[in-house]
Amino acid sequence: MEARRDVFQAIADPTRRAIIGMIAQQPVNVNTIAEKFDVSRQAISLHLKILAECGLLNIQQQGRERYCEARLDKLNEVHEWVAQYHKLWTGRLAALKQFVEQVELQPTSKKKNKPNHKSKK
Amino acid sequence: MEARRDVFQAIADPTRRAIIGMIAQQPVNVNTIAEKFDVSRQAISLHLKILAECGLLNIQQQGRERYCEARLDKLNEVHEWVAQYHKLWTGRLAALKQFVEQVELQPTSKKKNKPNHKSKK
DNA sequence: TATATACGCAAGTATTTGCTTGCGCAAATT
């Protein structure tokens, strides 16, 4: 146990993503977070621990309460990983669009019957 | 088994991320992929199955070979999820930077020496 | 046609999750 613990792994769980969303704007204490879910406080506590272990979360003790603060910048690893592919696939879409437009403009096209020609808006 | 199967879950595994990287540019067949890793072909096959199940992968049979083609646009869900927080945290950084600069420009400031002021290009 | 190749389909196992319940302790509240 306690094996791999990286950001990708951390955000794989929907509950943990929800937690991040909940504390993205301002720190929230453990019990307040736990109340929003229908699992036990311990379960949430464990999720928080996992998030904290990979740096996505800071915990500040305040009296008997513990406030969880999101460290969104730690999502950068994910952002960069996805962004490279995002560029790739949007680039392809752009190229495809351009290609289609170019073909449509060809005056040499044989196809004269195009009953339902989908026009671009 | 066969429970949750979403994109976040799929990319949580480093092997699967590596597979995506391997086929992002052009389709590759199963055995070629498997050879790059030091786990069994079956293990890779299962990873491919998982990727295919959540749409990140298309498989085209060609003779006895199966070519795996990446569907990068299916990463959009992840991209959007991260992007919202990316905006948040970069926005905060920008605000912080602006704040610091503003403070530095205060005429009441005692600090007159700013040798390496980083100018924006 | 015999054989090698490119897979898929289990079955079996060790580890890792995700969750629960019970206990304990320190900081607020009464």
Add this chain to the structure above:
DNA sequence: AATTTGCGCAAGCAAATACTTGCGTATATA
């Protein structure tokens, strides 16, 4: 001082992972 509240620690458990090995089956190739 007694009680409530906030939360960690730990044991226990079902389910999911990530692999492996063995077997079966098309499709190429010799």
